[in-house]
Amino acid sequence: MGAEFVTLSLTPILIGVFAAIACALPGNFLILRRQALIGDAISHVVLPGIVVAFLVTGTTASLAMMVGAAVAAVVAVVLIEAIKRLGRIEPGAAMGVTFTSLFAGGVLLLEQTDTSAVHLDVQHALMGNLESLIWFSGEGWGSLLDPVALADLPVELPRMAVVCALVIVFTIVLWRPLAITTFDEGFARTLGMPVNLIGFTLVVMAAIAAVAAFDAVGSIIVIAMFICPPAAARLMTNRLSHQVLWSAAFAALSAVLGYVAAGYGPIWLGGDYAVSAAGMIAAVSGIVLGLAVLFGPHRARVGEAVGEG
């Protein structure tokens, strides 16, 4: 673990960890609200968002891409709500129809327009470019104290760190309203809580995390991190606060293990190649979930079925 690690692996691992935690925290509440698919939806609709942003601005500058993605995410959330309310369709179906058609629209748009010359393709959208986010000036652990070298950090790192911090603050500040409205919406309304606003804020927060993470690590990680760590965490504990902490730990663990396994795993096995870090991180989070399903202490659904009324 020397200079080479700092240059090549430190920043991608940190970006992966921040992205994973930023998605996993809202994922806890989305799953408990039976809205887990919304992470899936947001990460798909980001594609048409960035394509349109490119067509409008003509650049692939990160800012334009992120604004496009964010606009697309908001459009998708509004569309989902509209379809749900006006069509009287169940939420899962409304999400499914929205994100598949927007994603398909994005793919068509990408094909029909002259974007082939630039680095904007479906593969990138899915996998991100985590391995390429290396720190050229990071020549050893000492560089962490060198302002000149720090200024050269990939911009994704501070950006993802800020978004992760924002998500953590949001989760702490809105902890009780989120818990109460998720558990018992009707009761929350009788307390005078702005239930719809809280739900919308949660989705917006998830969208911010998804768009930032998408830019750095691609949509595979986003989708996996919204669902796998929180679902595994639920099997470890019966308390919401513990569940959220477990989910953050599982998310970070998946990011670190996944990145290392992708970079070094094949070499250790005698190969001379590396596999996709994004794919491996998502796969590790799936394995963590699998282990939690098999060995988690609270894996049995308890209590009677309450079906009347």
Place this chain on the structure above:
Amino acid sequence: MAKTMPRVQLAAAGGEAVREDLSASPLAVRGLTVSYGNKPAVFSIDATFRAEAMTAIIGPNGAGKSTLLKAALGIVPRLSGRVTVFGEALDKARGRIAYVPQRASVDWDFPTRVVDVVIMGMQRELGLLRLVRPAHRKRAFECLERVGMVDFADRQIGQLSGGQQQRVFLARALAQNADIYLLDEPFAGVDAATEKAIIDVLKALKADGRSVVCVHHDLATVADYFDDAFFINVRKIAEGRIASIFNAETLQATYGGRLASTHIDQLRLA
């Protein structure tokens, strides 16, 4: 009785609309209509619940009993209607109301402990960032004590029986320290011990000057448990003292003549 009935006052001058004084009633609704789709669930309901009394909302399945409560509290949107709490607008008096929803309305697999559910009842005083202190915890345990659930404080809520879950919901309402308690079918599917525990708590609340309104479906216990009754079948059928309106005529009007006369004969009627 006279002091608790709403007085009708005429506006002094200027020919303004007649406005009732509803300040004596812990919960009053006027012209409440709710519709699911094109069919009204409750239609143009006027109700004036009496302070320091226990009132049963009675009607057949689908008559809009739960909807009446939910719409009065703003849980489901109302098409029309006005709601007052001691004469004040609902939003100004939220702190005076405690609501116990139907047990089946939440997912009991939710990762939370019994004591945490009770502390949810203190949300209005805790606000966004205030920490839960030992004093809050102590009060939560006192509320659990009153419903006989203190030994279960650390259990995950899914590990409880239906009756125990109902008592936890009641303890959460007690933690709200409200003036009026609205309960949606609190006795549905609970064991006899729980029913006794709940009715004892409700009677103690009444003795303490609070008001209680229950959606209730067991006609056999109406006369034992309640002072007043509100009969509903989409529209209001009748409201008033059990002693004067809990009779075969009102019941047949409410249930559309579908109650067997042998059933009615077994009830302790007015």
